[in-house]
Amino acid sequence: MSNQNKRKIILEKRLQTPKWIGLLVTVVSVFAALIFSSVFLQMTGQNPFEVYRVMFKSAFGSSYGFSETLVKAIPLMMASFGIAMAFKMVIWNIGAEGQLLLGALAASVIALSFPNLPSIPLIVLMMIAAMIAGGLWALIPGLAKSYWNVNEVITSLMLNYVAINIIDYFVYGPLKNPYGSNFPETETFVRNAWLPTFASTRVHLGIIFALLTAIILYFVLNKTRWGYEVKVIGESRNVARYSGMDIKKNIILVMMVSGALAGLGGMTEVSGVVHKLDPHLSIGLGYSAIIVAWLSKLNPFVIVVVSILFGGLINGGFSIQMHGIPAATATMLQGAILFFVLGGDIFARYKIRIIK
């Protein structure tokens, strides 16, 4: 070779990544994404500091802003828990958006059908219905994956588009508010179907459900035989097979749990926030939840924290619109953050050496 003196970059695989390096890399990556995006914002004629300042201030700068951020974080957490569960087994459930919507639909049908039930049984019934609906919606890609090895990325994603059309069908048709104007939405639920809120905020009981779910999920994943199976199947299908684990059954089970959690997120959204079903219930929450799950390294407690940060990002995205900055900026930031975290991970997995 002629270039003997050329410096070379060598990647050396780490045998074990210390926890603090993983965390450091993630934090640095997020900041790098913000810097990258600020250059882009600057180039397209926005003042990046102003954009970030407005977003941050409206998301975390006041108690009202923070409460709204928490409201956005609740469905993110629920959907993200489900996604993390599936991703842990390397099952790519991209269908949280649709599962959440179907959960919201089922909860709405219950709320509108049984307006005379007392509050607690009604809400419990709504929760069960939402979880069943979300779980069954996820069962479709789950069955196809487990029995015929059909690519679940595509099937679960396609079902998102189907779900949106199902919701549209109902809110323009059978469930449309008969007394209202021409808006495509259902009647407002009776008070009994509303989740209680805290003080004067819109933060509702769903946040308690979410925190409980985080604890249960952590326990299930780390302390039970089933959680162990999920991990092993995720790490190596072959090892799992040789040790006699039923992979087919677990794929189906994990997809159903995953969908049920997203469905519950849909229920808390209609019951706790909107109090009716409308087609703009979830604008990409199911997709943001994928980023949240990945950023959190699929850890339920980290998901809680990251969901709040992303709730702030979404909340801030609405606020900057009033300053004439497109709301899509927030979506772009989410994508950029995922890119940087994904790319930055190389520093956690490898040692980088420059040799002569």
Add this chain to the structure above:
Amino acid sequence: MTFNMLIAILAAAITSGTPILFAALGEIVTEKSGVQNLGLEGMMLVGAVSGFMMGYLTHNLFLAVLVAALGGGILALIHSFITITLKANQVVSGLALTIFGTGLSGYLGKPYIGMPAPVKFEIVPIPILSKIPVIGTIFFNHNLLVYFSYILIFVLWFYIYRTRQGLNLRATGENPGAADSLGVNVFRLRYLYTVIGGMLAGIGGAYLSLASAPSWVENMSGGRGWLAVALVIFAVWNPARAVFGAYLFGGVEALGYRMQAIGVTVSPFFLNMMPYLLTIIVLIIVTINTQHKHIGEPEALGKSYDREER
């Protein structure tokens, strides 16, 4: 249904299927090299918005398509860097690309919402050929991008299966280690074909904003990028077979519009979900049929190549 209407629907199937075809052809090239890029939806959207903007600024369709291709290509370059150089997970990077592209296109396109395209691809009947009964109306009475896609199908098929470079491309996706030891630069080829795939997706996007509905609407691709991802599997990674799938999707879409137009009493929402339901059903059937034969799918698809681990 009259015979003339059937012909009109078949012609419309080509019109509606072409953007999906462009994206699917691009993805076939990318996946043949072993890289899976699920970011088609994002690249189509960026192609659509950048093509529209360029058309708006220059009134030049050629430049508009060129910029759309560049837009898709640049996004694909990000995916290449993250998955090929930094060896990150291809599925997640593809999703990131879709989310980023959706946001980026929404951001860039904001001022152009509701504006009519100042230039657009008009129908250019091909002399003589378009006069052939039936076939002429179905195939040769379209805009220039459709004709370009016809040429592209043949060129890509020939390139992949009949040239030395095509052989290297397939080797890179089937067995990168062996290709590498024979002197093929796996990294460079994967970059190249991922970017080309992105450029074609970008052109598919430009088709949406400059030919089928000349305007910019946020999220105007409406899942077509994902349909294209599925289409690659139906086509068992063969460009010639992708044509049928793309026109089938186009046909379902076109049929939906027609049925609404003649007042068939099926819910429009049901018609809207048809392409997605159809995709799921066909995907299941195709997967069952090809499962144990190992046809089509590049052996190393979705796996980063690491020289140390060869």
